[in-house]
Amino acid sequence: MDWRWDFTFDTVLPRILPGLWVTVEVTFLSFFLALFIGLFLMLAKRSRIGPLAFLATEFIEFMRGMPLVVVVFFLFFVLPMAGLYLPPVWTGVLAMGVYNSAPAAEILRGGLQAVPKGQWEAAHVLNYSTYQAYRRIILPQAIGPVVPGLGNLLILAFKETPLLSFVAIPEMLDTAKRIASETYRFTEPLTVVGVLFLILSLVSAILIKLVEHHMVRESHHGK
Amino acid sequence: MANDKIRFDAVSKRFGQLTVLDQLDLSIGAGEVVSIIGPSGSGKTTVLRCLMTLEHVDDGVIYIDGTPLNKECRDSGLVEASQAHLRRMRTKLGMVFQNFNLFPHLTVLQNCSEPPVYALGLTASEARNRAMELLKMVGMDSKRDHYPAQLSGGQQQRAAIARTLVMQPEILVFDEPTSALDPETTEEVTEVIRALASKHSYTMVMVTHQIDFACDISDRICFFDKGKIVEQGPPNDVVNAPKEARTRQFLRKVAKAR
Numbered sequence: 001m002d003w004r005w006d007f008t009f010d011t012v013l014p015r016i017l018p019g020l021w022v023t024v025e026v027t028f029l030s031f032f033l034a035l036f037i038g039l040f041l042m043l044a045k046r047s048r049i050g051p052l053a054f055l056a057t058e059f060i061e062f063m064r065g066m067p068l069v070v071v072v073f074f075l076f077f078v079l080p081m082a083g084l085y086l087p088p089v090w091t092g093v094l095a096m097g098v099y100n101s102a103p104a105a106e107i108l109r110g111g112l113q114a115v116p117k118g119q120w121e122a123a124h125v126l127n128y129s130t131y132q133a134y135r136r137i138i139l140p141q142a143i144g145p146v147v148p149g150l151g152n153l154l155i156l157a158f159k160e161t162p163l164l165s166f167v168a169i170p171e172m173l174d175t176a177k178r179i180a181s182e183t184y185r186f187t188e189p190l191t192v193v194g195v196l197f198l199i200l201s202l203v204s205a206i207l208i209k210l211v212e213h214h215m216v217r218e219s220h221h222g223k
Numbered sequence: 224m225a226n227d228k229i230r231f232d233a234v235s236k237r238f239g240q241l242t243v244l245d246q247l248d249l250s251i252g253a254g255e256v257v258s259i260i261g262p263s264g265s266g267k268t269t270v271l272r273c274l275m276t277l278e279h280v281d282d283g284v285i286y287i288d289g290t291p292l293n294k295e296c297r298d299s300g301l302v303e304a305s306q307a308h309l310r311r312m313r314t315k316l317g318m319v320f321q322n323f324n325l326f327p328h329l330t331v332l333q334n335c336s337e338p339p340v341y342a343l344g345l346t347a348s349e350a351r352n353r354a355m356e357l358l359k360m361v362g363m364d365s366k367r368d369h370y371p372a373q374l375s376g377g378q379q380q381r382a383a384i385a386r387t388l389v390m391q392p393e394i395l396v397f398d399e400p401t402s403a404l405d406p407e408t409t410e411e412v413t414e415v416i417r418a419l420a421s422k423h424s425y426t427m428v429m430v431t432h433q434i435d436f437a438c439d440i441s442d443r444i445c446f447f448d449k450g451k452i453v454e455q456g457p458p459n460d461v462v463n464a465p466k467e468a469r470t471r472q473f474l475r476k477v478a479k480a481r
Contacts (some may be wrong), residue, residue, distance in 0.1 A: 122324035125275050126390060127342035129311050137342060140328045 008188045019175035020196055025159045026092050031095025032158050038104025063102035069163050071095045076167040090163040103153055111146035144215045151208030158200050228253040228426040236269055243269045245450035255418045256427040259435035261447030267430045271396050275318050304432050317392030321399040323383040325371040332367035335386045357385040361415050373396035377408025381415055397429035438462055446470045
């Protein structure tokens with residue numbers, strides 16, 4: 001096996017780095033979309049409105065039992081048939097956002113359930129509305145316990161992005177495959193993709209650790 | 224009676240098969256201090272929780288100042304109370320919990336100054352002034368920037384009492400306010416409650432296991448068993464000369480435990 005550094009640095013890296021940007025972009029946008037949808041799914045699942053809770057629960061179960069690739073294909077091929085044309089990258093963000101909203105909802109629910117019942121009761125007798133209680137009392141206390149789970153979800157999201165190469169979204173793996181098919185050299189492009197993913201995971205793991213430390217300090221207040 | 228502050232009219236509460244309150248009738252006058260004693264599981268805490276609208280009442284009506292609390296007057300008669308009605312009625316009520324239930328992510332001062340902003344619409348500075356005044360009253364003004372986790376149980380409970388008072392309720396409800404405290408800090412909390420009972424015009428309902436303390440501050444003691452009032456009257460009568468065998472039995476057990 002021969003490894004060519006000039007090929008690596010002159011051809012592979014310059015072409016894959018834009019793909020890296022797409023990977024990061026899709027990951028973060030889809031992650032925040034997942035959080036947003038997940039928050040509402042979780043609230044719906046906990047709500048006292050029966051049909052709403054039922055729909056949210058079933059949607060979460062459905063998504064959990066579905067491979068991401070199916071969701072990606074579905075949105076990529078079915079949305080245009082329904083008359084909705086999105087740029088491929090947006091479709092990727094939408095697919096991964098919807099897909100990860102289910103685990104996000106479950107992680108958020110875990111955080112909410114960790115808040116003692118007495119906090120709700122105190123907010124109730126102090127005449128907070130349900131919205132005010134969530135906003136001022138419950139959610140701030142639920143954030144700390146959910147950070148590790150959400151961090152995990154973010155790293156998983158990074159690792160899921162290569163699936164988007166199936167629908168030709170120009171993320172890293174897709175770009176690497178193109179280089180490989182043009183040059184018949186697989187070693188350098190795929191190795192570079194692997195190394196870049198490793199760097200992404202390490203950087204995000206460090207970021208998550210920092211947020212966690214910050215949260216722990218915030219929630220304990222010198223305990 | 225028309226001048227009852229609180230009136231339970233045949234109030235029942237069931238949890239599944241278990242009847243916790245059984246057709247309870249109880250009237251409490253304005254400014255009266257009433258303590259509820261009784262064995263665990265007798266329904267005494269449930270009385271408070273129904274009054275605070277923390278539990279749904281299955282049967283009967285609770286009145287506050289003659290206005291139904293858990294029901295609402297409509298043309299068609301009494302209907303189930305709406306959230307808006309409950310919220311309006313709750314402004315007269317304040318509760319102190321056994322486990323304090325301070326908000327752990329807020330400082331002592333924020334714990335006391337945020338609720339009036341959200342629930343009463345006070346400005347931040349009005350709320351802050353009111354909170355500081357009450358923290359001073361319970362001797363917690365020097366700890367205003369501490370978080371609950373940095374305080375002893377007694378300090379937390381005093382802060383929780385200030386938080387309750389800041390809403391300016393007319394009725395104060397205490398659910399075993401000293402049960403989670405060690406003997407040394409119990410005293411500092413009972414002193415605060417004693418002062419509230421003697422110097423203010425609050426109507427107070429307290430569930431407690433501290434019989435001596437209850438006798439000290441109460442106008443009336445109610446002895447509860449199996450969801451009913453077995454015996455009630457002035458502290459001296461109920462505790463020193465109980466008429467009912469069940470009351471005597473309970474007081475003997477409590478005396479032995481002390």
